[in-house]
Amino acid sequence: MEGIAQTQAAERPGGMEGFVADWSSDQRVFKNVSWGKAMMWIFLLSDTFVFGCFLLAYMTVRMSTTVAWPNPSEVFALEIFGTHMPLILIAIMTFVLITSSGTMAMAVNFGYRRDRRRTALMLVVTAIFGALFVGMQAFEWTKLIHEGVRPWGNPWGAEQFGSAFFMITGFHGTHVTIGVIFLLIVARKVWRGDYDTGRPGFFTSRGGRYEIVEITGLYWHFVDLVWVFIFALFYLW
Amino acid sequence: MAHAADVHAGHGAAVHAPVAQEVGQQHPIRLYLVVWIWLFVLSTFSYLVDFFHLQGLLRWSLILAFMMLKAGLIVAVFMHMKWERLALGYAILVPPVAVLIFVAIMVLEADNTLLSRLQFFSRAPG
Numbered sequence: 001m002e003g004i005a006q007t008q009a010a011e012r013p014g015g016m017e018g019f020v021a022d023w024s025s026d027q028r029v030f031k032n033v034s035w036g037k038a039m040m041w042i043f044l045l046s047d048t049f050v051f052g053c054f055l056l057a058y059m060t061v062r063m064s065t066t067v068a069w070p071n072p073s074e075v076f077a078l079e080i081f082g083t084h085m086p087l088i089l090i091a092i093m094t095f096v097l098i099t100s101s102g103t104m105a106m107a108v109n110f111g112y113r114r115d116r117r118r119t120a121l122m123l124v125v126t127a128i129f130g131a132l133f134v135g136m137q138a139f140e141w142t143k144l145i146h147e148g149v150r151p152w153g154n155p156w157g158a159e160q161f162g163s164a165f166f167m168i169t170g171f172h173g174t175h176v177t178i179g180v181i182f183l184l185i186v187a188r189k190v191w192r193g194d195y196d197t198g199r200p201g202f203f204t205s206r207g208g209r210y211e212i213v214e215i216t217g218l219y220w221h222f223v224d225l226v227w228v229f230i231f232a233l234f235y236l237w
Numbered sequence: 238m239a240h241a242a243d244v245h246a247g248h249g250a251a252v253h254a255p256v257a258q259e260v261g262q263q264h265p266i267r268l269y270l271v272v273w274i275w276l277f278v279l280s281t282f283s284y285l286v287d288f289f290h291l292q293g294l295l296r297w298s299l300i301l302a303f304m305m306l307k308a309g310l311i312v313a314v315f316m317h318m319k320w321e322r323l324a325l326g327y328a329i330l331v332p333p334v335a336v337l338i339f340v341a342i343m344v345l346e347a348d349n350t351l352l353s354r355l356q357f358f359s360r361a362p363g
Binding site for chain 2 (some may be wrong): 044098214
């Protein structure tokens, strides 16, 4: 079945003609994409709406308040070796997450080359960067809570700042944490050779494929993608 | 890593006997590294926007431009959307337009709320 579908997909028209033909045909829509990948994309689309609504709620409260909004550049500034660096922690967190996205892309690449060891290694490195990010976020939360930021108020201005901050970064941090767990599980499976031997999974009782590394990667890159928007719209704006 | 790039044989190349399910995304590592460097550069630029205290329209347009460039690179290359068929691309990338429409609606709503607050709840009526 799969084999036939793949062959058909290779012969199908491309471009707009292909777009119409794929959607109008009385079969599966996503021709050369496995169900696992298609479902991950659809999940990510739903997650886009969740984060989209958070950011949009933040925009609404920030635009409608008559009280001045705290300046994120100063709120997230740190004293490093006696130098005052605005927003430095957030910048480092951004670089850490981008680096983890890079190592994730490497893992996917090695996975399709069936390079078991390097794939597992890159997945673990990605997970370490992810954990580092969550750690820095925990530090940031601790610092802000000590300075008196609460979901209902803060010392610098509009009360909505705290609720928007904790909601958006908290939800994103949860995503990163889940991603790290997800990465470690997949790394273990790759290291053990599950995707070479077709060893049945604990949860699905079905053999996995190296494509699972790419699907995990989609989730991880999405987490990085969301951070791009949070960084621009919450921290820099 | 240079030797590994030679293995690149385009879309859907399987290293071993082509099992139907193993249609993967194989691209040269060099491409990922170039995108990675660009993401670093663009992030640095967005940080510098804040560092040099750029204000007003220039600040917002630069922030949004760097944001969209980074998002585009991640989705297109890291998430392989560039090489997927249009049927998947449109199914995923078109629905978020609804969020933008929602943004437009809430901009009007927020302005309305702000004007009401200024007019009726202002401590020092002007």
